[in-house]
């Protein structure tokens with residue numbers, strides 16, 4: 041529940057006391073004296089309303105108060121209102137106090153402080169503008185900021201005697217002003233047109249809302265209690281706010297520095313930070329999904345290509361009839377009792393065995409090169425060229441392709457023979473199949489080696505092409521973290537304020 045809605049008088053006095061203590065802790069003299077004054081106000085039997093008259097220098101604030109209160113404030117071309125002066129509005133039993141302030145455009149620090157403290161104490165505000173300077177940006181901005189504070193506010197166009205109907209009609213002037221106030225989002229209860237010059241027959245003024253302004257001021261008196269309460273709450277809240285800001289200042293500054301480094305600016309509000317975060321986060325998700333998709337597409341493509349090469353090896357026909365026949369003749373020579381001829385010497389027979397083995401060996405070697413390793417190496421080189429395009433070549437891969445060759449030797453072949461099966465007529469067929477399988481397994485092993493390297497190479501090429509994306513992702517992550525950090529501190533500070541205010545609210 042909000043403080044405003046639920047605070048009782050006793051809660052408020054606790055709040056004021058807390059604020060007083062807090063302000064003292066912070067060394068904020070200004071707030072201390074304000075809270076003390078507010079404490080005094082609470083003790084008063086009857087509530088008063090305090091109305092601050094603010095505006096640019098020489099708008100006619102003092103002259104206006106003189107008229108309203110039959111006072112004798114100094115007026116003139118030299119800034120004369122060095123401090124806040126109080127005047128009781130006649131006919132209010134002292135319950136409406138008007139505060140005259142220096143101009144808001146004063147460059148003197150003392151004046152500025154005087155105006156701020158009058159505004160802080162004020163339950164209502166009369167914004168006085170000179171007829172000739174109604175559209176001054178300074179006053180419009182000031183009025184806008186003021187009107188969001190929630191004090192009852194009226195806009196006074198003073199020195200209306202300067203108006204010349206021939207120049208612009210009063211209606212047009214009024215409409216223009218209404219539009220301007222609307223454009224600047226200035227919430228005000230009324231607009232009054234006044235002058236402190238009492239026109240005679242020759243200098244008749246077009247309008248003078250002085251009586252209406254007086255009435256509006258007098259009508260504030262019945263609202264005194266609720267207005268005072270609002271003022272108390274506003275001031276307590278300001279002190280608490282200062283306290284919380286002070287508490288979180290270092291943490292906030294740190295996160296703001298990070299924001300400046302990553303985002304380049306500090307968001308205007310938590311809402312803006314949240315919008316920025318959402319935007320960045322959405323972009324991050326898109327990029328990350330893109331990367332995952334690309335990565336799995338790459339893995340799929342690589343796996344498909346690898347499977348194609350494996351299949352090529354499997355399907356390669358490297359043993360035509362003649363070669364198989366040579367294999368059979370070799371196996372035949374290994375059988376028990378094999379002789380080249382009836383009276384052949386053992387040495388001659390052994391030479392024949394070696395001859396048959398080498399014949400098979402050389403033939404198989406040649407065919408494996410012609411029908412398996414050479415076409416395979418060519419295909420792999422073509423694949424590398426196609427993938428590399430402009431991404432550069434890989435020495436490592438070329439070396440691995442060159443290494444795809446078959447080295448058959450007699451000993452290997454002899455090892456492949458299963459002695460126990462030699463008796464069977466069908467064995468030579470099986471033997472050739474075994475040898476071919478051995479050859480192909482060798483080649484597959486080399487393809488595996490090649491493929492490991494190819495995968496790394498492919499990944500490297502990919503990383504190069506997506507480098508800008510990765511950079512963007514990294515930057516996004518830093519921005520997101522910075523925003524998150526800032527929002528967390530802002531949220532903590534808001535929560536702390538809410539808790540402090542909550543302690544002042546009724547259950």
Ligand SMILES: Nc1nc2c(ncn2[C@@H]2O[C@H](COP(=O)(O)OP(=O)(O)O)[C@@H](O)[C@H]2O)c(=O)[nH]1
Nearest residue numbers: 097098099100101102103115116199235236237
């Ligand atoms: N023409 C005209 N001049 C005014 C009016 N009220 C004040 N002035 C003059 O405007 C100047 C500034 O007035 P002052 O009340 O001191 O302005 P402040 O600085 O806002 O307090 C003085 O010279 C006043 O005489 C008015 O209604 N009409």
Ligand SMILES: [Mg+2]
Nearest residue numbers: 101102120121
């Ligand atoms: Mg003045």
